[in-house]
Amino acid sequence: xxxxxxxxxxxxxxxxxxxxxxxxxxxxxxxxxxxxxxxxxxxxxxxxxxxxxxxxxxxxxxxxxxxxxxxxxxxxxxxxxxxxxxxxxxxxxxxxxxxxxxxxxxxxxxxxx
Amino acid sequence: xxxxxxxxxxxxxxxxxxxxxxxxxxxxxxxxxxxxxxxxxxxxxxxxxxxxxxxxxxxxxxxxxxxxxxxxxxxxxxxxxxxxxxxxxxxxxxxxxxxxxxxxxxxxxxxxx
Numbered sequence: 001x002x003x004x005x006x007x008x009x010x011x012x013x014x015x016x017x018x019x020x021x022x023x024x025x026x027x028x029x030x031x032x033x034x035x036x037x038x039x040x041x042x043x044x045x046x047x048x049x050x051x052x053x054x055x056x057x058x059x060x061x062x063x064x065x066x067x068x069x070x071x072x073x074x075x076x077x078x079x080x081x082x083x084x085x086x087x088x089x090x091x092x093x094x095x096x097x098x099x100x101x102x103x104x105x106x107x108x109x110x111x112x113x
Numbered sequence: 114x115x116x117x118x119x120x121x122x123x124x125x126x127x128x129x130x131x132x133x134x135x136x137x138x139x140x141x142x143x144x145x146x147x148x149x150x151x152x153x154x155x156x157x158x159x160x161x162x163x164x165x166x167x168x169x170x171x172x173x174x175x176x177x178x179x180x181x182x183x184x185x186x187x188x189x190x191x192x193x194x195x196x197x198x199x200x201x202x203x204x205x206x207x208x209x210x211x212x213x214x215x216x217x218x219x220x221x222x223x224x225x226x
Contacts (some may be wrong), residue, residue, distance in 0.1 A: 004156070023137065040122075040218055042203060042219055043203065043205075044216075045214070048212055048213075050212060058212075063215070073133065090156055092156075092157075100145050100164075100207040100214070103159070104149075104157040105154050106154070108157055
């Protein structure tokens with residue numbers, strides 16, 4: 001079974017802090033994704049990566065950056081956390097040639113105070 | 114613009130009753146369509162997908178969905194709901210030529226004993 005893990009289930013940070021959210025997948029997937037999930041808004045794509053060191057902006061990249069130095073790991077970075085970034089963050093990965101079959105991690109609930 | 118609409122925010126059914134969750138999409142070409150389920154505190158799990166071919170798609174956990182091009186719909190059904198089906202359900206459209214999903218805002222299902 002595909003396993004996508006996220007470094008933390010719950011995280012509390014202060015405004016202005018730099019925040020790192022880590023995602024690791026164990027199935028050699030090329031494609032990885034970061035979403036945020038907010039009530040009434042569904043899931044919105046922040047960034048995705050289709051290869052090591054490759055990244056593309058999603059629908060809401062402002063205030064975020066990403067890093068993919070190794071195939072199995074995709075990090076989401078909040079350079080200076082703000083309260084409007086309080087949300088559930090979901091990571092996903094998908095196999096090569098099957099970008100639509102995404103497997104999701106359990107999510108990180110981030111609270112910025 | 115591409116969009117996905119889930120018109121029901123909440124649905125309550127009795128255990129053993131049938132279920133239909135609605136999903137309508139707006140897309141210029143043949144869409145790739147998906148249903149995901151999210152149990153409380155969990156990530157998203159793929160229930161089923163439609164790419165082409167037979168318009169009635171079988172998924173896991175006894176769910177099925179029917180693609181109706183004339184109605185731009187991809188409704189999810191289950192003949193007899195179990196208490197463990199209580200969760201949030203997301204419909205998604207895959208955008209051809211990209212890696213992006215467009216998610217609906219979700220339908221939260223409550224099951225009465």
